[in-house]
Amino acid sequence: MEVSEYEKLLLYLAENKYEEAATESEKRRIWKRSKIFQIDKNKSLMYINNQEGQATVRTVITRERRKSVIKLMHTGHLGRDKTYEKCNSRFYWKGMKQDVAEFIKHCPECQSQNKKTKSHVQEMVPVSFPPRVWGKVGIDLIGPFMKADKKKPICKRGYRFGVMEEIVSDQGGEFNRSRWRI
Numbered sequence: 712m713e714v715s716e717y718e719k720l721l722l723y724l725a726e727n728k729y730e731e732a733a734t735e736s737e738k739r740r741i742w743k744r745s746k747i748f749q750i751d752k753n754k755s756l757m758y759i760n761n762q763e764g765q766a767t768v769r770t771v772i773t774r775e776r777r778k779s780v781i782k783l784m785h786t787g788h789l790g791r792d793k794t795y796e797k798c799n800s801r802f803y804w805k806g807m808k809q810d811v812a813e814f815i816k817h818c819p820e821c822q823s824q825n826k827k828t829k830s831h832v833q834e835m836v837p838v839s840f841p842p843r844v845w846g847k848v849g850i851d852l853i854g855p856f857m858k859a860d861k862k863k864p865i866c867k868r869g870y871r872f873g874v875m876e877e878i879v880s881d882q883g884g885e886f887n888r889s890r891w892r893i
């Protein structure tokens with residue numbers, strides 16, 4: 712909402728008056744619009760939202776104050792949806808969702824965090840076909856499982872085909888530990 716509109720509504724709700732220069736149609740428009748607003752004890756304009764018999768009241772924010780409000784609601788660099796939810800539960804202006812998305816798109820901290828996350832995504836590398844049975848073994852960790860009665864080491868099975876030559880993993884950090892190194 713523009714400051715001028717905010718002031719017109721405030722004037723009407725506080726003093727039941729219109730601006731001196733207001734035309735009849737302008738007066739009618741303000742009168743109609745004023746029905747969804749009220750003033751709180753601090754003389755701030757509040758938006759009344761009536762949904763399913765439940766009225767919620769939120770502070771109206773003028774265009775000039777939007778950025779500073781989003782910045783405050785984005786404290787801790789919350790994600791887009793959480794920042795919007797927080798903002799929307801207390802404040803009102805049209806186009807809030809887009810404004811929040813735009814703000815976060817240009818937040819330097821969030822952007823650098825995104826880059827860091829993206830840099831962890833490794834390129835897919837095609838795995839060549841193994842030269843013989845048990846020549847190449849894929850390995851991954853899944854679980855937890857229930858305890859087995861007997862422990863059967865995987866290598867026992869492997870020896871039937873000879874010693875494995877290569878193990879392929881999905882770059883899981885577990886395989887970088889010393890006990891996994893071969």
Ligand SMILES: [Zn+2]
Pocket residue numbers: 785788789815818819820821822
């Ligand atoms: Zn951020």
